[in-house]
Amino acid sequence: MGINRQRQRGSRGGSQTRSCTVFIFALGLTAGAVTITGCASTVADHTPTAMGGLPEGAPARPSSPPVYPAVNDVPPPRSSAVLSSAEQKKLEDELAEARKRAAAAAGTAKPSAGTASQ
Numbered sequence: 573m574g575i576n577r578q579r580q581r582g583s584r585g586g587s588q589t590r591s592c593t594v595f596i597f598a599l600g601l602t603a604g605a606v607t608i609t610g611c612a613s614t615v616a617d618h619t620p621t622a623m624g625g626l627p628e629g630a631p632a633r634p635s636s637p638p639v640y641p642a643v644n645d646v647p648p649p650r651s652s653a654v655l656s657s658a659e660q661k662k663l664e665d666e667l668a669e670a671r672k673r674a675a676a677a678a679g680t681a682k683p684s685a686g687t688a689s690q
Contacts, residue, residue: 619625655663 621627
């Protein structure tokens with residue numbers, strides 16, 4: 573019986589080693605695939621169309637990358653001034669009237685939560 577137990581232990585260790593080897597191999601293949609995909613865009617430029625390359629009428633890739641705006645660029649100041657309180661009140665009243673007209677035209681005369689009679 574002692575010999576059978578040793579054989580059983582040996583067979584378990586072999587399958588664990590084999591699964592570990594397969595895992596490491598799969599991990600290496602995955603890492604290689606991820607590394608190669610970084611080159612895919614430049615490789616596609618030189619691959620024939622029949623093998624999955626760019627089609628015949630595709631525009632050429634730009635020779636220089638696009639220029640990004642500077643980080644510290646500030647937009648120019650606005651040319652329009654801030655509304656006074658009277659102008660703002662007038663615009664709010666006009667919007668409230670337009671909302672009432674639209675509600676009446678749609679057949680719903682209920683005032684919405686934003687319109688309060690003053």
